[in-house]
Amino acid sequence: MLEALLLAHGPVHKLPYPDVTALELLRDLHMTLGGAGFSFLLHNYSAEEARIAVESDEGTWELLLMRKGDVILVREPPELGGQELKLRVGRGDFAYGSRGFSRALFIRSDLTKLAYRYLKSVWPDVWKHAPRVAEELSKLVHEDYVNFTMEPFHGGEVTLYAFLKDGRRVRLGDLGDGVRVLAVAMLLHELVKPKLLLWDDVEAHMNPSMLLHLAGWLARRVSDGVQVVLSTHSLEAAETIASAAEEVAGGEARIHLLSLRDGVLRARSMSVDEVERYRRAGIDVRVGEGLLL
Amino acid sequence: MKLRPFVVGLSRFVSTTYSFSTRMGLGVVTLRPTADVRDLILVGDGTPDNYVLAILAYHLNGRKVVGIAKHEEMRGLSVLRDVRTYVEAAKRLRTLLLPIDRDEMTLEAIADRARSLVKGAAIKDERAINGGRVREMELCYGGREFRLVLLVNDFELKGARKHTIESHLLHAAKEILGCDLVRNLLKRAMGDPKSAWAMLDKNRQYHVYRHMVERRALVERAFPQHIKALKLLDE
Numbered sequence A: 001m002l003e004a005l006l007l008a009h010g011p012v013h014k015l016p017y018p019d020v021t022a023l024e025l026l027r028d029l030h031m032t033l034g035g036a037g038f039s040f041l042l043h044n045y046s047a048e049e050a051r052i053a054v055e056s057d058e059g060t061w062e063l064l065l066m067r068k069g070d071v072i073l074v075r076e077p078p079e080l081g082g083q084e085l086k087l088r089v090g091r092g093d094f095a096y097g098s099r100g101f102s103r104a105l106f107i108r109s110d111l112t113k114l115a116y117r118y119l120k121s122v123w124p125d126v127w128k129h130a131p132r133v134a135e136e137l138s139k140l141v142h143e144d145y146v147n148f149t150m151e152p153f154h155g156g157e158v159t160l161y162a163f164l165k166d167g168r169r170v171r172l173g174d175l176g177d178g179v180r181v182l183a184v185a186m187l188l189h190e191l192v193k194p195k196l197l198l199w200d201d202v203e204a205h206m207n208p209s210m211l212l213h214l215a216g217w218l219a220r221r222v223s224d225g226v227q228v229v230l231s232t233h234s235l236e237a238a239e240t241i242a243s244a245a246e247e248v249a250g251g252e253a254r255i256h257l258l259s260l261r262d263g264v265l266r267a268r269s270m271s272v273d274e275v276e277r278y279r280r281a282g283i284d285v286r287v288g289e290g291l292l293l
Numbered sequence B: 001m002k003l004r005p006f007v008v009g010l011s012r013f014v015s016t017t018y019s020f021s022t023r024m025g026l027g028v029v030t031l032r033p034t035a036d037v038r039d040l041i042l043v044g045d046g047t048p049d050n051y052v053l054a055i056l057a058y059h060l061n062g063r064k065v066v067g068i069a070k071h072e073e074m075r076g077l078s079v080l081r082d083v084r085t086y087v088e089a090a091k092r093l094r095t096l097l098l099p100i101d102r103d104e105m106t107l108e109a110i111a112d113r114a115r116s117l118v119k120g121a122a123i124k125d126e127r128a129i130n131g132g133r134v135r136e137m138e139l140c141y142g143g144r145e146f147r148l149v150l151l152v153n154d155f156e157l158k159g160a161r162k163h164t165i166e167s168h169l170l171h172a173a174k175e176i177l178g179c180d181l182v183r184n185l186l187k188r189a190m191g192d193p194k195s196a197w198a199m200l201d202k203n204r205q206y207h208v209y210r211h212m213v214e215r216r217a218l219v220e221r222a223f224p225q226h227i228k229a230l231k232l233l234d235e
Helices: A002-008 A021-031 A109-121 A125-139 A177-192 A208-225 A235-248 A272-280 B013-025 B048-060 B075-088 B105-116 B165-177 B179-188 B193-199 B202-214 B216-222 B224-232
Strands: A049-056 A057-070 A071-075 A084-088 A102-107 A145-152 A159-164 A169-171 A196-199 A228-231 A255-261 A264-270 B004-007 B039-042 B065-069 B096-100 B122-129 B136-142 B144-153
Touching: A002 A021, A002 A049, A002 A057, A002 A102, A002 B179, A021 A102, A021 B065, A102 A177, A102 A264, A109 A125, A109 A159, A109 A177, A109 B039, A125 A159, A125 A228, A125 B165, A125 B224, A159 A208, A169 B105, A177 A208, A177 B013, A196 B004, A208 A235, A228 A235, A235 A255, A235 A272, A255 A272, B004 B013, B004 B048, B013 B048, B013 B065, B039 B075, B048 B065, B048 B165, B048 B202, B048 B216, B048 B224, B075 B096, B075 B136, B096 B193, B096 B224, B105 B136, B105 B144, B144 B165, B144 B224, B165 B179, B165 B193, B165 B202, B179 B193, B216 B224
Parallel strands: A102 A196, A196 A228, B004 B065, B039 B065, B039 B096, B096 B144
Antiparallel strands: A049 A057, A057 A071, A071 A084, A145 A159, A159 A169, A255 A264, B122 B136, B136 B144
């Protein structure tokens, strides 16, 4: 779902990862077990077409993907530039006209290293945001970070450090996974100011206090007008984050139960109260598709 | 019959139900996602209710998948206060089966209390089976029609002053371990079948369960109303 949303907000728009567009990033993520190309975009690698429709405050549009022999045509709506992209089923490269930044920011814990490389490459644009993010992170750990710096380590390679109040530095890579993901996400957010924030498996590597802090940070993004869409397998995370968003931003957060069966994605939209009520009644919505959908 | 737990994934209830089914070689608890479950059993007290249900499901055989859940806060008939949640949660819910202990109440008092607890729903029809130990109520709640099946644990056991699921288990135990032993247990437990069953060590409890798995006739004698109630889910 998050990948579809990322694509629908600009298949060839730039992302804050080194030299990749949304299509290229997804291609790389889907290459984990080998195999090149873009057939993963279609159901069972062989469907004739796929459509991703978006309805938002900014308008309604649709991204169309069509299989024509060995080519997958991706037709952008006019809102995104109106290009027709030709992707090869078994090849990873394709031609496209370059674009600005996507309106969507995609966060996943396994993209942290890529994001870090990107931050390094645009450090002069990042450093002005660094003190604010360092201050945020200090609320989570027993250290007082005041800034992030790019400096050489043993061997001479330049790397990213959290800079402490007493002058010490700790490499970002030496911090816990949760802190690292949060730091990178916050820095990327400051850099690209997305309209849509997508965060996959948001609970990954987060201890309870970090998750609570992240919930507050995400809620403030919602208050700022960013649409936040998260995926999680954790009821604790879903309820905590949705409640924080309602508390801080007002309105109603929705929790969607999704289930893919026989190529059909079925969904049920629920309020935080509903999810909690079902849990008390002994129905875990995560495993309740047989009843709830 | 297959049982599909809809309880929080890593709960003790799911873990014990699944492990029991696996240990006894029953294969009746499925954790696989299921497309369409129309019937839900609300287990009142966890164990041994879930063990008994697993054995009964094994004897009923078949491929029908029934959901099982355990209310996190309410027990026994009180669960009916929250019947709205189940009806609203499950759009296709057809039958809600609630096994409860009779304890020291009369069957009629249980029926009255059930009627008062589902007062938000209109009772369109009602049928008593097995002398009222199984009570089928056709309900209409917010325009939705569904069936509530009350299954009352009620077995006349000499020396017991209450009727619980353990009364049925002790009856089975009498056939396997002997009348004297069960009579003694009940005496020591001052007529409370729950305590009497708990006094039996785990190995002997499992010995009884194993016999229940192997001998369908024993289960039919010890759990007659349970068989009838579960068969209603097949209709």
